Amino acid sequence: MSNETDANGRLDDILAGYGIERSNIIPILQAVQAEFGYLSVGSISAIAKYLRLSESVVYGVSTFYAQFKFVPVGKRLIRVCRGTACHVRGVSRVLDETSKLLGIDPGETTADLEYSLESIACFGSCALAPVMVVNENVHGKVTPDRVKKILGKD
Ligand code: FES
Structure with a gap:
């Protein structure tokens, strides 16, 4: 079939x-x-x-309704916080590294439907800034060096 x-x-x-x-x-x-x-x-x-x-x-x-999506979402939804606390602690370098490793920009999904990347407003875990969320798993104090491992690409 x-x-x-x-x-x-x-x-x-x-x-x-x-x-x-x-x-x-x-x-x-x-x-x-x-x-x-x-x-x-x-x-x-x-x-x-x-x-x-x-x-x-x-x-x-x-x-x-904002809950509905019209393009496929990858198996792993990567959300990178772009709130103020995360911004101050260098999240843009984390986002750049994530984009580079996945080969996509925020709002896009990889061709193999493995990953989708989104940048989101404050996630409410500012003490952990910079924050990155993979599906439901929150990763705090993320540095560009850790991104590869978090994405499971090391
Ligand atoms: S600004 Fe990123 S969690 Fe609040």
């Missing part, structure tokens, strides 16, 4: 778990994103068809 056929099957399984009611649009969008990590053009189209709505209605709802 191709990956695409497999993905369509998984999508159909998710949809089958919900009644055909407009009020199910958010739970369906959440379930599809939880399964695939983002909402693809094909997913939006399938959801619209299932709920008998136009694609623009489904897009309209999904773009209203």
Whole structure:
């Protein structure tokens, strides 16, 4: 079975778990994103068809909520804090090193879908500045020298 056929099957399984009611649009969008990590053009189209709505209605709802993503997110989401405390303690060098090692800028995902890089506002752990978060793991007092190890690339 191709990956695409497999993905369509998984999508159909998710949809089958919900009644055909407009009020199910958010739970369906959440379930599809939880399964695939983002909402693809094909997913939006399938959801619209299932709920008998136009694609623009489904897009309209999904773009209203910041939780929904429309591009794939890497297996490891790397978030680098750009808040004041982290900035003062040299986070820009950490971010530069991360970008260099991954070959992507903040807001991008590597072609192999392993890593996504984001810069975020204060993470609320200023005592640990500079802070870098890998999925849910918080790394504090990060130096450019430690980035390679944190990314699992050493
Ligand atoms: S400024 Fe980075 S955690 Fe607060």
